[in-house]
Amino acid sequence: MARQVTGAARRVADAAEVLRDEKFNARRIELAEAALETLGELGFARTSLREIAQNSAFTHGVFHYYFSDKLDLICCCVRHYKAKCVTRYDDVVATAKSRDELTEGFLAKLAATLQNEARMHRLWYDLRSQAMFEAAFRKDVLEIDKSLEAMIWRIASRYAELGGKRPVSSPAALYALFDGLFQSALLKHLAGDKTAAPELLDEVRHLLPTVC
Amino acid sequence: MARQVTGAARRVADAAEVLRDEKFNARRIELAEAALETLGELGFARTSLREIAQNSAFTHGVFHYYFSDKLDLICCCVRHYKAKCVTRYDDVVATAKSRDELTEGFLAKLAATLQNEARMHRLWYDLRSQAMFEAAFRKDVLEIDKSLEAMIWRIASRYAELGGKRPVSSPAALYALFDGLFQSALLKHLAGDKTAAPELLDEVRHLLPTVC
């Protein structure tokens, strides 16, 4: 009997600990989300913990309760960003019944991303560059890059499939192409160039049939 | 006669001023070059004027004699970097007599750049990302980007010409493609991935005949 009680107590304690961990982790993500706001606004170089705290409902000390240091926080931000990012086009890929439908769905989402999520994406490019200097970022960044490459590959494969073809280049080359185009368009867009979005769309519209 | 003397004096004074300006500008470039060393080592976010000064033969005060502020210095660095960068492949383009020769010359320089100038190039990617946040960088960065696009276009055009063809994509798409591939390879290379360089070369070797 003593053993049974001990077992039950253990289960209760374990459940409580899991619950606490979940709460702890949820808070971490809340904080990371708040940090992403400021990071997207100011960029990595200009963002301080106090600035993050001021643009949020938290005080600056709380970040050190949930993160071991600044890098830990930003790594958490990067990982959280990833989850939101890599499934952006999956709906379009899953529902499109023809090449045209896929093209238009893809282009629409692409344009929307450029317009509405410019801050988040410039942060991604910022952090990817930081990873070239700061080893602590590299693992997460390389992982996200792989995921994004896979995302592009899913689009291209489906597009090719709908035309009874196969993509003519490697996943790496395709990702480089689209990522490079988006990065360039994003910079122009942020610089106030109104033609950035339409030019990106034209380029992609013309490119899709030639690479897949 | 008075007028002649005045004229002569004016000429002398003008010449002196030009000389002073040249000296001033030469010093600015010396300082910018020193700054580039540290910037390439630490990245924009972690580089301070004092750090730059310590890694050079100058004291930190000098930088404020030659530059109005930190952004001014870094803009000068960016512009100076450009001049060295955009002519890297011109020799190869000018001397290559066949597609193979151009390919091998291009690939060799590409590999050498990845190996030997990784620091300078990660700085370029860093500053290009900074331009998405800091408006002061945008003009210079966009200009360099255009120059690099033109550089790639010269290579591709020549390659196509040597095969009696024409490039199949726009300058923007070609630049996006090669820049994206290089950026990705650079990150992998800096992360210690020994396969980064050969994989980049394979990719480019395979890509050249299909895009031109």
Next chain:
DNA sequence: ATTCGTTCTTGACAAGTGTCAAGATTCTGG
């Protein structure tokens, strides 16, 4: 209601930042 562990706030610390001004040094024209 009290106690105890979790969570959060506040304020301080040392180190580092860009900027500037006063003065030392060097260069240069007369």
Next chain:
DNA sequence: CCAGAATCTTGACACTTGTCAAGAACGAAT
């Protein structure tokens, strides 16, 4: 050689930074 300009050094300033520790507020179990 010397006065005045150009160049450079030094040290200070006000401010920001990441980090941490002491303790307040809170919540839950006894």
